[in-house]
Amino acid sequence: MTSAPSIPPAAKEHELVITRLFKAPRELVFKAWTEPQHLVRWPGPKGFTATSDKFDCSPGGFYRTCLHAPDGTDHWVRGTYLTVEPPARLVFTHAWEGDDGNPGPETIVTVTFKDEDGQTLMHFHQGVFTTLASRDGHGEGWSQSFDRLEAYLTEVSP
Template sequence: MTSTTNAAPAAGEHELVITRLFKAPRELVFRAWTEPQHLSRWPGPKGFTATSDAFDCSPGGFYRTCLHAPDGTDHWVRGTYLTVEPPARLVFTHAWEDDRGNPGPETIVTVTFEDKDGQTLMRFHQAVFTTLASRDGHGEGWNQSFDRLETYLTEIAP
């Protein structure tokens, strides 16, 4: 696994951990994270839409996605997939771009998927944030995304 370029603050304080239980099979939840037709449906806070101009979900593969806000602003994020282990684990880098397309501080996202009686226990970890405000903002955005993912999964789950 590749380490981030950020200096490592105190463990835990600059990390984001979210756990969710989805009423959908693990394979489907994993595909929702790794297939373009699903990734256009749930990422981003409520009211946002998502489009990608690059997507290669394989180890070493690059992605670049735009989250379109309801107010018309665009928020570009990019990264590289470090680990892809269907249907159990994803690890990728995450960096927002500035107005010129330059990446900002990079974090590492690790998502694991565990079968729980036909449901999926998802554990999400993102680190290391440079500020607590950044961690908290990401927490709010990811939780709204996961609310949208839950709704989407109920629409497509068998």
Template sequence: MNNATTIPDRQLTITRTFDAPRSLVFKVWTQPEHFSRWLGPKDFTAIACHMKVQVGGMYRACIRSPEGTDHWMQGIYREIIDPERLVFTFAWEDENNRPKHETLVTVTFEEQDNKTLMTFQQAIFESTESRNAHNTGWSECFDRLATYLTEL
């Protein structure tokens, strides 16, 4: 890693406003039948999604790339305040289903005129390149989330 890289360079913040009530946006983050519908970048498909949404509960999911490569992720829920806040760890898995570098994700949901302001934060990445890749991936997920919310 480049020693000139600072911690702020390895943090990600994305804000989005969704045309849906906060309770619904929170729901699609916490129920596997909904989460799996928008999880993954453009053209990816969630092929597995297991969630035990409680403090200390684990989630594990797999997204498949258009080329057919499976990417497994896992984490532990650290804080759940329905419908305001989710905090959980995030790690990609290695070929033996063990977590690789772990980051902490915090998602907050604010009601604004029957819309929802979502603030997504993830840190601390191993590198700015990893942060940038996650920025692209999550941004595409949130595009899919916006579309999915209009369908509900």
């Protein structure tokens, strides 16, 4: 019998895990993550807006999005979709662009969606971060984004 490889504790602490239950059907929550008309409505912390520069949500497809902060600064993020399994799972890379336009450290994001009696249990995993401060900053940003996603799903749910 083969056992699963263990992940060193240091690696685990450099990962972000968030689980949320949304009062919306799984298909709608998945679309909110994978269709541009939805995806520009909720990402980013409170007060931010988003625009999509490039968006190809298919395996190997590239995305580039700008989060516009209330203070007028722009934050560009980019990545590649690795796995797209509607309506159950997404895997993509995530890297912020520096002022020079080059990507910074890259993480892998995995999001799964499970039907829970007409609601959606979303499990979000991102890692491995280079610092705990980066992990914690992303945790705060994603948590606020998911609050915004919850509000948006309430607006668009049937």
